[in-house]
Amino acid sequence: MPEVKSIFREVLPKQGQLSMEDVPTMVLCKPKLLPLKSVTLEKLEKMQMEAQKAVKLQELAMKEQNQ
Amino acid sequence: MEVTMDPLFLAWSYFRRRKLQQCSDICTTILQDNSYDQAAWSLKTRALTEMVYIDEVEVDQEGIAEMMLDESSIAQVARPGTSLRLPGTSHGGGPTPAIRPLTQSGRPITGFVRPSTQSGRPGTMEQAIKTPRTASTARPVTSASGRFIRLGTASMLTNPEGPFINLSRLNMAKYSQKPNLSRTLFEYIFHHENDVNNALDLAAQATEHAQFKDWWWKVQLGKCYYRLGLYRESEKQFRSALNHQEVVDTYLYLAKVYQRLDQPITALSLFKQGLDHFPGEVTLLTGIARIHEEMNNIPSATEYYKDVLKQDNTHVEAIACIGSNHFYTDQPEIALRFYRRLLQMGVYNCQLYNNLGLCCFYAQQYDMTLSSFERALALVANDEEQADVWYNVGHVAVGIADLTLAYQCFKLALAFNNDHAEAYNNLAVLELRKGRIEQSKAFLQTAESLAPHMYEPHYNLSILSEKIGDLQSSYTAALKSEDSFPEHVDTQQLLKQLREHFSVL
Numbered sequence A: 001m002p003e004v005k006s007i008f009r010e011v012l013p014k015q016g017q018l019s020m021e022d023v024p025t026m027v028l029c030k031p032k033l034l035p036l037k038s039v040t041l042e043k044l045e046k047m048q049m050e051a052q053k054a055v056k057l058q059e060l061a062m063k064e065q066n067q
Numbered sequence B: 001m002e003v004t005m006d007p008l009f010l011a012w013s014y015f016r017r018r019k020l021q022q023c024s025d026i027c028t029t030i031l032q033d034n035s036y037d038q039a040a041w042s043l044k045t046r047a048l049t050e051m052v053y054i055d056e057v058e059v060d061q062e063g064i065a066e067m068m069l070d071e072s073s074i075a076q077v078a079r080p081g082t083s084l085r086l087p088g089t090s091h092g093g094g095p096t097p098a099i100r101p102l103t104q105s106g107r108p109i110t111g112f113v114r115p116s117t118q119s120g121r122p123g124t125m126e127q128a129i130k131t132p133r134t135a136s137t138a139r140p141v142t143s144a145s146g147r148f149i150r151l152g153t154a155s156m157l158t159n160p161e162g163p164f165i166n167l168s169r170l171n172m173a174k175y176s177q178k179p180n181l182s183r184t185l186f187e188y189i190f191h192h193e194n195d196v197n198n199a200l201d202l203a204a205q206a207t208e209h210a211q212f213k214d215w216w217w218k219v220q221l222g223k224c225y226y227r228l229g230l231y232r233e234s235e236k237q238f239r240s241a242l243n244h245q246e247v248v249d250t251y252l253y254l255a256k257v258y259q260r261l262d263q264p265i266t267a268l269s270l271f272k273q274g275l276d277h278f279p280g281e282v283t284l285l286t287g288i289a290r291i292h293e294e295m296n297n298i299p300s301a302t303e304y305y306k307d308v309l310k311q312d313n314t315h316v317e318a319i320a321c322i323g324s325n326h327f328y329t330d331q332p333e334i335a336l337r338f339y340r341r342l343l344q345m346g347v348y349n350c351q352l353y354n355n356l357g358l359c360c361f362y363a364q365q366y367d368m369t370l371s372s373f374e375r376a377l378a379l380v381a382n383d384e385e386q387a388d389v390w391y392n393v394g395h396v397a398v399g400i401a402d403l404t405l406a407y408q409c410f411k412l413a414l415a416f417n418n419d420h421a422e423a424y425n426n427l428a429v430l431e432l433r434k435g436r437i438e439q440s441k442a443f444l445q446t447a448e449s450l451a452p453h454m455y456e457p458h459y460n461l462s463i464l465s466e467k468i469g470d471l472q473s474s475y476t477a478a479l480k481s482e483d484s485f486p487e488h489v490d491t492q493q494l495l496k497q498l499r500e501h502f503s504v505l
Helices: A039-066 B007-016 B020-033 B038-052 B064-068 B125-130 B147-157 B172-176 B179-193 B196-209 B215-228 B231-244 B248-260 B264-277 B282-294 B298-311 B316-328 B332-344 B350-362 B366-378 B383-399 B403-416 B421-433 B437-450 B456-467 B471-484 B489-504
Strands: none
Touching: B007 B020, B007 B038, B020 B038, B038 B179, B172 B179, B172 B196, B179 B196, B179 B215, B196 B215, B215 B231, B215 B248, B231 B248, B248 B264, B248 B282, B264 B282, B282 B298, B282 B316, B298 B316, B316 B332, B316 B350, B332 B350, B350 B366, B350 B383, B366 B383, B383 B403, B383 B421, B403 B421, B421 B437, B421 B456, B437 B456, B456 B471, B456 B489, B471 B489
């Protein structure tokens, strides 16, 4: 197959100024590394969850007793 | 004949093995037989205390009332570099908000949350009420109505026969004379019942009984004063305790007081003083690093965290903070090594896998990225975490130019957490690419109202309004963006351009 000579030739200016237009674009919010939790914080959260559960159970039991 | 073990000995054994409920049950039966058994009584108070014990050094929760009605501040506007409350005053060359996301208060996000990680001081009451907490609960009205009280009342509710010790009928004077009982009793009142007034009463009488020579009671008095918000009194007690006996804990408590009084410089010098007596003490070094981090001086915080790692190379907080710092200073490969180290140490949770996924993606280790995120999603504990993980997956999707996937990820983030401002902003950018201007504008406005501290929604709204020819709203939005990020070059250019427009008119 004969080589096809391309009609367009690339233009690489060897001298002169290169200009570029800086268009303002929208910005994305950045990826977020999640902070690890300290042992104390985890324990606090666990205790609070358990306490809330216990209170709820007790309230349910109270309601059933009243009925 | 069956030989039974002495019940008290068995209870002790349970206590040592931290089977606290069994220990307390045995003590209860012993006390039913003989209600004057002091050993069983004391052991039961200790078991009940251990169940709810949290390290008092770590615990700090500032309520709205303390934040807004602060009496201890000297000046309304502190000099730069002397206050924890003015974020961003001392940029020590750390990453800008263009690279590192900010928390609500305008501090760069940290690699580690502790109960005392303040989300900073909001400027207005309205913001104070809206500020989300790290531990997903609302900020209490005062710290006296915070978690402690709620935990205390819960422990009482679950006891059908009422509380183990009836504090109002207790003869404090009698117990304060007995050093072998008074300490366990104090800890029980302080930690289990959260009755600071009675605890203070007991501590005051006990320290008097010890002729003001016992450092332990002075520290306890200081703790009580701190809980009651009498910071100057608690400072006095801790100082006096330090005169009797140099203890690391006392230094930490005292530094906590100074941090609450917003005197980070004093706290720093106190830590250094402590380091003279206890060279290389990890908790003191960590304290210094935390203060530097809160004052937004990330490079020196990192230095101190490195010192921590020299002493204790399994310190999770130090590893996490250094890792996140590397990530946001454009070195995800090194961050990846730190997070991998955490994984080797046995930390196994959603946050770690999410961070690993992000680091892998930006360090071009694509094979691990998605599997890390899958694990993170499998380990999530609540909806907020799920939203954050999906938000980050959305970033990966943007990175591989799969915009449909990115769109779905951000939508999922919003489905799990409807207040995710960053996801709103990114969705708006994607919507604009699709040419839906009205939708994009609506998302940006939502993001703006949810998180006024972020500059991105303001800036994007400004660009969008400028494009559709609404120069006035573009200008106001640009001004807001400048407010939250003064060094942002693009905002400055946009403002300049707009001002030229206006002057031509």
